[in-house]
Amino acid sequence: MSTTHTITLNDGNRVPWLAFGTGTALYGKNATDSVRAAIDNGITHLDGAQLYNNEDTLGAGIKASGKSRSDLYIVTKLNKLDPGQTVKESLAISLKKLGVDYVDLFLIHNPLPAIKEGKLKEWWQGMEEAHNGGLAKSIGVSNFRVEDLKEILDGANVIPAVNQIELHPYVWKAAQPIMNLGREHGIVTASYGGQTPLVRAVGGPADRVISTIRERLERTRGKPVSSSQVLTKWILQKGAIVVTTTSKVSRIKEAIDTENVPDLTPEEIHALEAAGSLLHKRAYMAEVFGE
Numbered sequence: 001m002s003t004t005h006t007i008t009l010n011d012g013n014r015v016p017w018l019a020f021g022t023g024t025a026l027y028g029k030n031a032t033d034s035v036r037a038a039i040d041n042g043i044t045h046l047d048g049a050q051l052y053n054n055e056d057t058l059g060a061g062i063k064a065s066g067k068s069r070s071d072l073y074i075v076t077k078l079n080k081l082d083p084g085q086t087v088k089e090s091l092a093i094s095l096k097k098l099g100v101d102y103v104d105l106f107l108i109h110n111p112l113p114a115i116k117e118g119k120l121k122e123w124w125q126g127m128e129e130a131h132n133g134g135l136a137k138s139i140g141v142s143n144f145r146v147e148d149l150k151e152i153l154d155g156a157n158v159i160p161a162v163n164q165i166e167l168h169p170y171v172w173k174a175a176q177p178i179m180n181l182g183r184e185h186g187i188v189t190a191s192y193g194g195q196t197p198l199v200r201a202v203g204g205p206a207d208r209v210i211s212t213i214r215e216r217l218e219r220t221r222g223k224p225v226s227s228s229q230v231l232t233k234w235i236l237q238k239g240a241i242v243v244t245t246t247s248k249v250s251r252i253k254e255a256i257d258t259e260n261v262p263d264l265t266p267e268e269i270h271a272l273e274a275a276g277s278l279l280h281k282r283a284y285m286a287e288v289f290g291e
């Protein structure tokens with residue numbers, strides 16, 4: 001079993017909808033076995049970052065899987081630039097650690113380091129150079145707010161293909177303006193932290209709604225549907241890529257199986273978002289979003 005559904009970016013490249021992340025639970029840890037297990041069980045899209053300090057073991061996991069490069073979709077993210085270093089030089093170091101000639105997608109991880117130096121536009125130009133040089137098939141950003149997107153869109157030669165942000169019902173209100181601006185420019189949202197209502201905000205106002213939707217989907221499908229799949233399905237119906245992680249093979253399979261879960265109805269989506277609006281809970285990047 002592996003993912004079949006893809007999302008097409010504004011540069012024409014196609015992305016497998018489900019990514020296995022090597023941050024959070026694997027942050028700073030050896031990711032070799034987890035990555036290998038994810039690929040062995042059907043994952044083709046791997047989400048890495050310089051900041052996670054494990055690009056070398058992400059690369060080792062990829063190598064151990066024996067999969068050919070063209071069957072995989074590999075992402076990494078720019079953390080910061082050393083004095084005098086170019087974006088291209090920084091990405092070249094990542095490529096070496098990953099053991100590949102190019103990444104499919106390269107993201108600015110967080111706008112703040114560049115903003116602090118007054119260099120956000122300059123960083124984006126550096127991303128464009130890395131793209132033009134063939135080091136990254138697609139380029140994008142992460143944790144960009146409306147004002148950050150506007151700043152780089154002004155004068156950009158390449159429109160970002162992706163903005164990777166936290167996305168679940170408890171940040172939906174805050175995410176909407178960012179996603180709306182993204183949509184105007186064909187910027188696809190990639191989501192992380194999507195399981196927050198089940199993992200980091202247990203007992204919150206969305207619990208009951210998730211449970212009701214889960215029961216209805218299970219009846220319609222005639223097969224088990226998990227709460228986790230309800231949240232993943234909601235993200236997919238927003239047109240977003242899903243970046244998640246797990247230490248359990250059963251959850252990798254369950255995440256992939258979300259492709260086979262029936263759609264939430266417009267009423268169910270509305271109910272989930274209404275419940276989500278009762279609690280604001282951001283799990284990551286409070287320093288950027290200030291909430």
Ligand SMILES: NC(=O)c1ccc[n+]([C@@H]2O[C@H](COP(=O)([O-])OP(=O)(O)OC[C@H]3O[C@@H](n4cnc5c(N)ncnc54)[C@H](OP(=O)(O)O)[C@@H]3O)[C@@H](O)[C@H]2O)c1
Pocket residue numbers: 020021022023024025026047048109142143164165191192193194195196198199228243244245246247248251284285
């Ligand atoms: N760009 C950024 O700034 C940024 C920030 C954060 C994350 N990310 C990326 O997104 C990836 C995923 O982030 P995330 O960990 O926040 O994703 P998530 O999908 O919200 O949470 C995944 C975690 O939740 C646990 N989990 C999943 N389903 C569960 C359930 N039903 N009950 C209890 N626990 C459950 C998993 O643990 P088990 O091992 O027990 O399954 C796993 O550790 C990261 O690895 C990273 O690649 C990017």
